[in-house]
Amino acid sequence: MSIASINPTTGQQLQIFPTLSDDLLKAKIIESERAFQDYRQTSWEQRSQWLHRAASLLRDDRQSLEWAKLMTLEMGKPIEQAIAEIQKCALVCDYYAEHGAAYLAPEIVTTDASESRIEYHPLGTILAVMPWNFPFWQVFRFAAPTLMAGNVALLKHASNVPQCAIAIEEIFLQSGFPPGVFQTLLISADRVESIVKSPQVKAATLTGSEPAGASLAQTAGSVLKKTVLELGGSDPFIVTTSADLDAAVAVGVKARLLNNGQSCIAAKRFIVLEAIADDFTAKFVEAFRKLQIGDPLQTATDAGPLATLAGLEQIDRQVRDSIAGGAECLIGGKPWSGLPGFFYEPTILKNIPPTCATYRDEFFGPVALLFTVPDLDAAIALANDSPFGLGASAWTQDDSERDRLIRELDAGSVFINGMVKSDPRLPFGGIKRSGYGRELGRSGILEFVNIKTIWIK
Numbered sequence: 001m002s003i004a005s006i007n008p009t010t011g012q013q014l015q016i017f018p019t020l021s022d023d024l025l026k027a028k029i030i031e032s033e034r035a036f037q038d039y040r041q042t043s044w045e046q047r048s049q050w051l052h053r054a055a056s057l058l059r060d061d062r063q064s065l066e067w068a069k070l071m072t073l074e075m076g077k078p079i080e081q082a083i084a085e086i087q088k089c090a091l092v093c094d095y096y097a098e099h100g101a102a103y104l105a106p107e108i109v110t111t112d113a114s115e116s117r118i119e120y121h122p123l124g125t126i127l128a129v130m131p132w133n134f135p136f137w138q139v140f141r142f143a144a145p146t147l148m149a150g151n152v153a154l155l156k157h158a159s160n161v162p163q164c165a166i167a168i169e170e171i172f173l174q175s176g177f178p179p180g181v182f183q184t185l186l187i188s189a190d191r192v193e194s195i196v197k198s199p200q201v202k203a204a205t206l207t208g209s210e211p212a213g214a215s216l217a218q219t220a221g222s223v224l225k226k227t228v229l230e231l232g233g234s235d236p237f238i239v240t241t242s243a244d245l246d247a248a249v250a251v252g253v254k255a256r257l258l259n260n261g262q263s264c265i266a267a268k269r270f271i272v273l274e275a276i277a278d279d280f281t282a283k284f285v286e287a288f289r290k291l292q293i294g295d296p297l298q299t300a301t302d303a304g305p306l307a308t309l310a311g312l313e314q315i316d317r318q319v320r321d322s323i324a325g326g327a328e329c330l331i332g333g334k335p336w337s338g339l340p341g342f343f344y345e346p347t348i349l350k351n352i353p354p355t356c357a358t359y360r361d362e363f364f365g366p367v368a369l370l371f372t373v374p375d376l377d378a379a380i381a382l383a384n385d386s387p388f389g390l391g392a393s394a395w396t397q398d399d400s401e402r403d404r405l406i407r408e409l410d411a412g413s414v415f416i417n418g419m420v421k422s423d424p425r426l427p428f429g430g431i432k433r434s435g436y437g438r439e440l441g442r443s444g445i446l447e448f449v450n451i452k453t454i455w456i457k
């Protein structure tokens with residue numbers, strides 16, 4: 001078995017890697033348990049130093065550009081976004097280096113004991129199953145809190161980004177983390193089950209599709225191990241009559257097209273009140289028309305290729321099914337053939353009927369779904385009429401509308417007059433079929449610790 005790195009801009013194979021043999025995989029799992037026994041004894045100061053060093057490496061101009069290029073070559077992200085992603089990884093390392101110890105400091109609680117308190121202890125080896133869409137960020141936002149808490153990590157990265165996976169292990173080693181504390185496993189998804197069941201592995205997290213999340217959770221449930229799941233989304237982007245329309249259009253286009261449309265928290269359903277719908281639609285379509293499609297290594301490119309041929313085929317099928325089911329295509333609607341890779345034209349589909357099979361789908365590509373609604377009640381009802389509940393963005397300058405939107409939108413986060421984004425300082429995660437648990441902030445570092453109660457008579 002092998003894992004191939006394919007450039008989605010050209011369709012050409014870049015490199016091919018053998019997958020780990022069963023024996024080597026077993027050895028790495030045992031090594032992680034051995035590493036944990038030493039690593040758990042290290043001080044906050046020591047872990048914090050290693051994380052700060054990882055941040056410095058990520059900020060090194062020459063190296064960070066190399067890693068950014070690696071992402072762009074393996075999965076097609078526009079290069080400027082890749083550079084920004086590396087910078088954000090540095091931020092999350094510094095964030096937990098600075099705050100981790102305080103977040104996990106013992107808490108005194110007054111009870112009938114002479115002394116009672118809560119302590120936070122590491123669990124051991126945590127498995128991370130990660131996707132290709134933010135190949136560095138998704139891993140670092142898991143790894144920084146996990147390692148700061150004293151756990152050790154095994155990474156099963158998506159099969160189309162093996163070079164990124166290898167580079168990340170190298171960064172942690174170069175930062176000073178002892179061998180075995182962070183290990184990359186080059187394996188296919190069908191090997192995850194046996195890893196989760198290994199006694200050395202204490203918990204797992206997965207970012208990716210619903211089927212992958214459900215499969216991991218089922219396995220982990222069968223051996224009673226904790227999971228955190230960050231799955232799909234079909235985030236609403238609501239524009240009310242009081243909104244700053246030009247700002248909403250500019251941010252809406254960015255929020256839909258970021259990462260060539262392949263982000264779980266991308267704005268996917270644009271829900272616009274009828275009174276301003278014509279105006280919004282004209283500006284939105286015009287902004288899509290101006291987007292530069294092309295080689296993601298060129299800084300002028302707004303939209304690069306989809307990461308895989310399967311992703312391209314899926315989005316094309318969803319668009320065709322939506323149009324056949326009654327949606328109106330305002331722009332785009334087909335693959336783009338300017339380069340040989342997996343490109344799709346930025347597309348806007350208007351008013352997919354609820355009867356259409358794709359109405360509740362996640363569209364993981366550069367396709368905006370536009371809906372017009374008579375009033376705010378209808379906007380909120382439509383926003384919540386989704387199996388997902390990851391993020392929501394709403395545009396209004398009216399305080400009472402704002403308060404209603406915050407209260408009534410069923411989502412893990414609500415952003416008012418801004419695009420949904422992750423931030424090391426704020427918890428991140430979803431409800432409904434978007435998953436459970438939280439990453440980032442204090443909530444993130446508390447997911448994989450033993451909250452130990454101490455009671456002394």
Ligand code: NDP
Nearest residue numbers: 130131157158159188189192208209212215231232264364
């Ligand atoms: P997957 O969910 O298949 O892949 C994500 C990760 O899970 C990869 O490491 C993958 O490994 C692994 N995986 C896949 N199946 C299983 C399984 N049964 N058990 C354990 N691990 C598994 O995403 P795809 O890349 O196939 O994308 C499909 C769809 O998923 C997208 O269209 C989008 O809707 C959603 N998605 C959401 C993401 C998000 O950020 N929330 C990110 C990526 C995808 P391998 O690569 O070896 O298959």
